[in-house]
Amino acid sequence: MxxxxxxxxxxxxxxxxxxxxxxxxxxxxxxxxxxxxxxxxxxxxxxxxxxxxxxxxxxxxxxxxxxxxxxxxxxNRFPKQYAWFCNLMLAELKAEMGEEAFGRYMARLGAKFAQTLMAQFNDKEPGDRITALVETMQALGYHATEEQNAPTPSIRAFNCVYHDLAQQFPELCEFDRALMSTLLNRPIEQTECMARNDCSCKFLIKNN
CATH class of the missing domain: 1.10.10.10 (Winged helix-like DNA-binding domain superfamily/Winged helix DNA-binding domain)
Known part of the structure; x- marks a missing residue:
């Protein structure tokens, strides 16, 4: 310290x-x-x-x-141990709900969190929404970048903010996808995932 x-x-x-x-x-x-x-x-x-x-x-x-x-x-400068508690809570939730319901629950959380940020996106054009989403993800610690030159626009994140947990509970990725999809009002397809040993997480931004 x-x-x-x-x-x-x-x-x-x-x-x-x-x-x-x-x-x-x-x-x-x-x-x-x-x-x-x-x-x-x-x-x-x-x-x-x-x-x-x-x-x-x-x-x-x-x-x-x-x-x-x-x-x-x-x-808050002194160490805090949250990971073990989150692990325990998520394991209990998944056991109680089942895998599919747990994934849907994570998606609902992502969409619900997106609603708290929606005021920053409502008046933006689609391209500007993507830029605003990257800025939001940066603020949340994802180290995200926008990739515009590919046939399908995408966002690449180089830091998974809950990497260890996502390795044990891949359903957490539903949170990210729902968050992004809700803020952009467009479907999201994740093609790479650090929890699956990829070098980054890549999210394709599909057309409605």
Missing amino acids: TDGTSSRQDQILKLLLNARRGMSLDEIASALNISRNAVNQHVVSLESSDLIKKDTFKITGGRPSRNYVLTEKGI
């Missing part, structure tokens, strides 16, 4: 993770056995990166001291 922070700043973040009610500069200095001025310099840097923030004053026998706590961004 050293990306963008020094090891000393990482230590401060860990201290605040274990003290959700916050710590003062003096308390941090004491815990790390460094000067208050040194702590203050690190705190200023962490504040500017929106990793910590000022919180309530702490009243002690002496003067009131300001507490510092982690921000949501600071909390």
